Amino acid sequence: MIAVNINTLSMQKKLNNLVEYSLGFLEGVENGKKIFFDQLGKGVIEALGQYVDVMARADEKALHHVYEWSQVGQRSGRLFNFTTTITNAGININGAFSQSKTIKDGSNTPFYNKAKIMETGTAVTIKPKGNNPLVFEDNGNTVFTKRPILNQFPGGQAVAGSFERVFDTFMKYYFTQSFLKACGLSDYLETPTIFKKNLAAGVKGGKGVGRATGMKWMINAKVGVE
Numbered sequence: 001m002i003a004v005n006i007n008t009l010s011m012q013k014k015l016n017n018l019v020e021y022s023l024g025f026l027e028g029v030e031n032g033k034k035i036f037f038d039q040l041g042k043g044v045i046e047a048l049g050q051y052v053d054v055m056a057r058a059d060e061k062a063l064h065h066v067y068e069w070s071q072v073g074q075r076s077g078r079l080f081n082f083t084t085t086i087t088n089a090g091i092n093i094n095g096a097f098s099q100s101k102t103i104k105d106g107s108n109t110p111f112y113n114k115a116k117i118m119e120t121g122t123a124v125t126i127k128p129k130g131n132n133p134l135v136f137e138d139n140g141n142t143v144f145t146k147r148p149i150l151n152q153f154p155g156g157q158a159v160a161g162s163f164e165r166v167f168d169t170f171m172k173y174y175f176t177q178s179f180l181k182a183c184g185l186s187d188y189l190e191t192p193t194i195f196k197k198n199l200a201a202g203v204k205g206g207k208g209v210g211r212a213t214g215m216k217w218m219i220n221a222k223v224g225v226e
Contacts, residue, residue, distance in 0.1 A: 014203050021202030021210035025195055028214020034086060036218040040185075041084030041091045043223035047179055048082055048093075049075070051170050052163070062162040065118035065155045068102040079115040080163065095167060114155075121160030124151045184222055192217055 056063035057073035064072045071077025079100055085092040097115035104111065111117075117124060127148045153160070180186045198213045 017203050017206040018199075020206035021199070021213075024207035024210025024212075025202075025214040025217075026210075027207070028211040028216070029218055030214075031211070032215040032218025036221055036223075037086050037091055038084070039221065040223040041086065041093065043183065044091070044175065044179070045082035045084060045093060047175075047183075048167070048170050049078065049080075051174060052080070052166055053078075055166050059158075061156055062158045063166065065159045066097070066115045066163050068100055069104045071102075093171075095163075115163075118155035118159045119161065119163050121153065124154045125149070126151060188221055194220075 052063070052066070053073045053075060056067060060072045066078065066080050067074065068077040068079065079098050080095055081098060082093055082095050085094070097113075097119070099112045100110045100114040102110060116122075125148050128146050131146075133144045133146045194213055194217045198209060202209045202213065
């Protein structure tokens with residue numbers, strides 16, 4: 001009878017390292033998720049701001065209230081800002097309005113809560129100061145009055161709730177259908193080419209190489225749009 005002994009120690013070591021490389025890659029991905037989600041959040045709010053600017057330029061009547069006077073659709077004129085918070089459940093995006101600092105033609109003081117008041121559709125009562133009458137245009141006519149004026153729709157009827165609607169449209173449609181694809185993130189996450197690229201090194205180095213590879217894959221994910 002013929003007996004043959006095949007030494008598989010070298011093969012076993014490579015296979016073990018391959019398993020460790022794979023496990024290390026997953027650990028690296030897990031360790032890099034917070035960085036990835038932080039970058040994703042920043043990319044989303046940047047794209048969201050650009051989206052609001054575009055919508056405002058297309059429909060000034062609906063979104064002029066979230067910008068300084070005569071600066072509709074301009075980044076420098078925004079009266080809104082977005083922030084993100086990373087939690088165990090995902091990414092929270094919060095929006096807030098800032099105070100207006102510019103003065104509308106014909107006025108003497110800024111409309112400080114312009115964005116919030118107009119967005120919520122809050123009625124505003126305008127009172128004359130001292131003995132000075134209120135002066136305003138109404139259908140092309142200049143009106144002088146010392147009586148308080150109740151403005152039911154400051155900014156016009158089109159503004160109430162329009163900012164929130166644009167925000168919802170972005171998150172429900174643009175983000176899921178266009179943003180992830182446009183920035184290349186969908187393809188990037190579906191094809192982790194770096195795993196295959198570093199496979200040979202992983203077979204030699206094991207978990208340490210895998211962990212570094214997974215972390216690098218997360219950190220290098222492109223999550224913004226130009």
